Amino acid sequence: MMTMMMGEKWAQLGSVIGSIMFAWAMFNQYFPQQLRDFILKYGQKFVGFLSPNIHITFHEFSGEYFKRSEAYAAIQTYLSDKSSMKAKNLKAEVVKDSSQSVILSMAENEEVTDEFEGVKLLWASMKHAPRTQSFSWYPEASDGKRYYKLTFHKSKREFVTRTYIHHVLQEGKEITVRNRQRKLYTNNPSQNWHGYQARKWSHVAFEHPSTFDTLAMESKKKEEIKNDLTKFSQGKEYYKKIGKAWKRGYLLYGPPGTGKSSMIAAMADFLKYDIYDLELTTVKDNTELRKLLIETTSKSIIVIEDIDCSIDLTGQRKKKKEKVEEEEPKDPVSKMAKDEEEESNSTKVTLSGLLNFIDGIWSATGGERLIIFTTNHVEKLDPALIRRGRMDKHIELSYCSFQAFKVLAKNYLDVDSHQLFETIGHLLEETNITPADVAENLMPKSLTEDADACLKTLIEALETAKEEARKKAEEDMRLKVEKEEKEKQQVAQEDVKVDESLAKEVKENCVEVVKG
Ligand SMILES: Nc1ncnc2c1ncn2[C@@H]1O[C@H](COP(=O)(O)OP(=O)(O)OP(=O)(O)O)[C@@H](O)[C@H]1O
Numbered sequence: 001m002m003t004m005m006m007g008e009k010w011a012q013l014g015s016v017i018g019s020i021m022f023a024w025a026m027f028n029q030y031f032p033q034q035l036r037d038f039i040l041k042y043g044q045k046f047v048g049f050l051s052p053n054i055h056i057t058f059h060e061f062s063g064e065y066f067k068r069s070e071a072y073a074a075i076q077t078y079l080s081d082k083s084s085m086k087a088k089n090l091k092a093e094v095v096k097d098s099s100q101s102v103i104l105s106m107a108e109n110e111e112v113t114d115e116f117e118g119v120k121l122l123w124a125s126m127k128h129a130p131r132t133q134s135f136s137w138y139p140e141a142s143d144g145k146r147y148y149k150l151t152f153h154k155s156k157r158e159f160v161t162r163t164y165i166h167h168v169l170q171e172g173k174e175i176t177v178r179n180r181q182r183k184l185y186t187n188n189p190s191q192n193w194h195g196y197q198a199r200k201w202s203h204v205a206f207e208h209p210s211t212f213d214t215l216a217m218e219s220k221k222k223e224e225i226k227n228d229l230t231k232f233s234q235g236k237e238y239y240k241k242i243g244k245a246w247k248r249g250y251l252l253y254g255p256p257g258t259g260k261s262s263m264i265a266a267m268a269d270f271l272k273y274d275i276y277d278l279e280l281t282t283v284k285d286n287t288e289l290r291k292l293l294i295e296t297t298s299k300s301i302i303v304i305e306d307i308d309c310s311i312d313l314t315g316q317r318k319k320k321k322e323k324v325e326e327e328e329p330k331d332p333v334s335k336m337a338k339d340e341e342e343e344s345n346s347t348k349v350t351l352s353g354l355l356n357f358i359d360g361i362w363s364a365t366g367g368e369r370l371i372i373f374t375t376n377h378v379e380k381l382d383p384a385l386i387r388r389g390r391m392d393k394h395i396e397l398s399y400c401s402f403q404a405f406k407v408l409a410k411n412y413l414d415v416d417s418h419q420l421f422e423t424i425g426h427l428l429e430e431t432n433i434t435p436a437d438v439a440e441n442l443m444p445k446s447l448t449e450d451a452d453a454c455l456k457t458l459i460e461a462l463e464t465a466k467e468e469a470r471k472k473a474e475e476d477m478r479l480k481v482e483k484e485e486k487e488k489q490q491v492a493q494e495d496v497k498v499d500e501s502l503a504k505e506v507k508e509n510c511v512e513v514v515k516g
Pocket residue numbers: 214215216217254255256257258259260261262263376397435436437439
């Protein structure tokens with residue numbers, strides 16, 4: 001009985017569908033195009049009038065030149081996460097410049113719901129079939145017009161237009177930045193077809209493994225740096241308000257192997273910024289430097305390593321001072337040679353020049369940039385050039401502390417605590433060893449070497465370093481005493497000489513008096 005009733009229902013449904021399809025075919029065949037468009041347009045309006053929902057569409061291509069809509073791209077990224085969890089039909093696309101090899105998005109005619117601040121919204125991925133097959137320079141655009149349709153209840157109109165859409169676009173852009181393949185730019189000289197050495201940026205994918213998690217450093221200091229970076233990256237309005245370029249300067253200093261380069265990589269990973277490794281020694285003059293700086297993009301870190309080795313640290317100031325003290329040559333040939341030398345000096349890259357026009361260029365180009373200088377010899381730098389405001393934050397990377405060692409032990413050996421930690425802690429207090437050396441000793445040298453063996457190797461290295469430091473201190477002391485002794489002897493010898501010449505003088509004077 002039940003089966004018979006079901007069968008009748010299916011038959012009725014089938015005939016209804018059949019009638020609708022017949023009517024639709026008649027409509028398409030016998031109604032002229034203009035009338036069909038008119039009926040469809042007003043039919044939709046009528047249905048829309050009855051419906052409590054509002055629809056907003058976001059098309060992929062717009063404008064005369066079929067420019068890909070940024071809003072569409074942001075929505076696609078925003079929905080990517082949600083659709084990969086919820087939608088049944090997904091589309092995989094290889095996206096250029098992304099750290100992810102493929103990005104999943106909703107296939108056409110798929111729907112996915114989103115909830116934001118308690119409001120439910122429906123997104124649908126749609127596509128208009130192309131009416132005619134025509135050639136286009138933009139294959140994506142000629143392949144039908146894709147768009148997203150957002151549906152929501154009319155009572156939420158204000159919330160959606162004022163808050164939700166802004167949230168979706170913002171979040172979509174942020175996800176794009178997070179997933180972006182980061183780049184490492186270098187200013188290597190490249191020859192153009194005139195044979196001229198043009199210096200411009202070339203890049204490779206930046207895939208440095210160092211992050212703040214792997215960085216061996218006191219956690220308090222790490223947090224402080226992370227907070228500073230976060231504050232900077234969110235400070236767009238603040239920098240605008242105070243009328244300054246959105247930039248921040250960091251000076252990283254410390255002995256070799258204490259993690260200056262690792263810190264820069266961790267910063268780039270944390271902010272998802274690109275890195276411009278500026279090799280100043282290959283930059284011809286300030287004009288070339290200015291050009292390179294203009295070409296840097298927003299959300300980037302400009303790094304100048306070993307600043308003390310790569311630039312005239314004293315800048316123009318010292319030259320001017322010397323100029324006053326130097327005597328002007330009299331003959332015209334020497335004067336010309338001196339003028340030429342001065343001119344070539346004035347076109348060279350100087351640190352003061354660099355710092356002076358960074359502000360000017362970046363205020364005009366906008367966007368956020370960090371500039372990082374590193375040095376192994378902070379004492380060599382002119383204090384005026386690294387004063388706050390120019391270098392806003394000075395970070396010292398130093399020898400390995402016990403806390404820093406614990407980070408390395410966790411990373412390299414996966415151990416949080418060990419009976420040998422206490423001994424290592426004491427030895428670290430008495431020895432100066434760089435995190436690079438500690439890391440080297442913690443690395444297992446063979447497949448059979450376990451944490452115990454690696455920690456023992458480190459203890460041996462620490463004891464050797466301690467012994468060497470003791471011997472060096474003794475040797476330094478011996479040399480110091482020897483030097484002081486020599487100086488004393490020299491002074492004594494000079495005193496004897498003075499006494500002898502005085503005695504001679506007195507004797508001669510006496511002889512003259514007697515003669516007189
Ligand atoms: N603080 C650290 N945390 C984690 N690893 C570190 C740290 N310092 C050094 N290392 C390890 O030592 C290696 C060398 O360190 P890094 O190049 O960062 O030092 P650096 O201070 O920049 O040295 P240099 O002044 O010679 O360029 C890194 O590849 C890393 O493995």
